[in-house]
Amino acid sequence: MVSIQNIFSSIAFAVLAQSAVIPNDTSLLNQTNSTGFVTLDFDVVRKPLNSTAIAQHPIKRRSIPLQLSNDGTQYLAKLTVGSNKQSNTVIVDTGSSDLWFIDSNAKCEGEDNNCKASGSSGTWGKDTVGIGSVSIKQQFGEVSDTSVEERILGIGFTASEFSDTKYPNVPVTLKTYKTGTIIFGGLDTAKYSGKLIAETITRNTDLTIELNSLNYNGQTVSINQDALPDSGTTLTYLPANVVKSLAKKAGATSETDSDGNVTWHVPCKSSTSGNAVFSFPNGAQITVPLSEFVIDEGDGTCNWGIQQADDIILLGDNFLRHAYTVFNIDAKTISIAQVKYSTTSNIVSI
Template identity: 25%
Template structure:
């Protein structure tokens, strides 16, 4: 399927694309899917992929081996998903991409992908022969998913985000995307924003390339994610610093305990004033919508919320009692970051079409937390690559 001028115009209009370059700071508008309501099946798929992403069976991020291939995941389109525009090649070929701090590789579908792969056929594909700046790499790559695998070849080319042009960036050209994982997503591929330590083939991640090529004023990027599911303009990803107009007060920074994932020390967690967790590790992950808790905390939280357990490790909540649910507070760097029921309760359509309420706290069978978009949407998050630290502050539009 070709990529005509008409298709390009429609794609640009649908994303409401605009970029701004001021002092080597680039703003990328984040697209948010119009429908907030996920199906129960999609909610389960997101949870399954989350577990695969962090290789829980292998012991989690502290001990997981990456030698046999990186493991990452994507949220389902209707289960809270944020994406934005990227251009690859000369002339640039446009892609709508998921920006994921829980992985570190950049990949897009290849024009060489088989016609039998529906995921490839449903998205724009990278045509290496149409790019004057394409350089073959020769190495193969493979990424394992909970519902399949992704494989292809590595290449180098120019990657542009707004006015930032990264030269000779190594990325993956996906030639095999089996299964249904990527078929219905509103993005073509991933821009991994984790560190090189977790990247397939130890490839330099895109943002680290920006820093090395001195394209940004500060080696910092930050996320502002809107939580109104009816908005097409879903927030902003800022490369090169932070936007103080998007948050209240000052950012609370804490050092990373491991520069692979965005991993840091979590002082504690309180539910309705009751301390249920202390001195755990946590990971900030823009590539998942959920909040993943260790086994003990998972059971305690959902019990205190009055959740009804199901055979699929979900907890159903009474939609009519949401106003009576407690505040859940994460203590980071000595500061309190609270979530209200409207933040941590996910509405979904059941298999029969009826509306249900689900706890956003899912099980992580390891001793660490994953703070996904449920948390990052409530708190502006700054990812400081240069100083190996992460910072949080209440988003201005949602501050109390």
């Protein structure tokens, strides 16, 4: 258990691990003597979802389960809102900071009434939000006109909120819910290999760390730019010059649409033997199999799992599936280790 009056929030993401809690590793978190704590245990289950298989950990503490499921492109959790506890499925998004729901009477503004593009409008509200068995009073966006259909639980810095007036977002509210800390997920030391290495968060507004280089199946390119591990993004997005330099190695070709948007494709029969290794300044390395970079679209074409970034580098789900990451917002670090497939658990707490 972590009780952390001094620690803002510790958010652990282990997208392939079956369960997670905080281990006894003081290099990641500062130990205090407060007895108050609240934890949220994320159970990440790949489809098909089998609720009876959710791991139960033995630590005797107040635990607030919050199941996190994967629909193939994003990670989802269920929250309730209002006194009547309306259930809402939200995307847990490390790349944004606001909680927002879509009003039941919202008007779809998408092309041909298809809410798939970007852009929404509405009002700010405040009501009771239920997360597991915890209820908090929380500000959120209530969308009335939208061209998207997803509801979002953003867990990034408050500096990235869309509101002109900054407010306590969900991680901040959960921190003040009791004297201790709120832990999203946590750590199970049996679910990663090697040592968790803390990499410094490089921005005050985004959960970014520096990405030094990428070795793609033997070809290494230097990058040395900020990268956002983004659970709300499916693929990995790198600078255009990096993508172009690796394209020949991957057998990738580009296609530009009428709006100038570039999409990179690879042959569906591309070899998936080999790996891509992502390296970070303090020595963290994550190895991702090449199978994560051949994305079958089901129409005879395959997209490359690496695409061009418009601005910031995004390390999406095809990266995160192979990384065990701990977001420590107070310490401004993201600790990384190689995820390990294991049916065993070694759950410890500070």
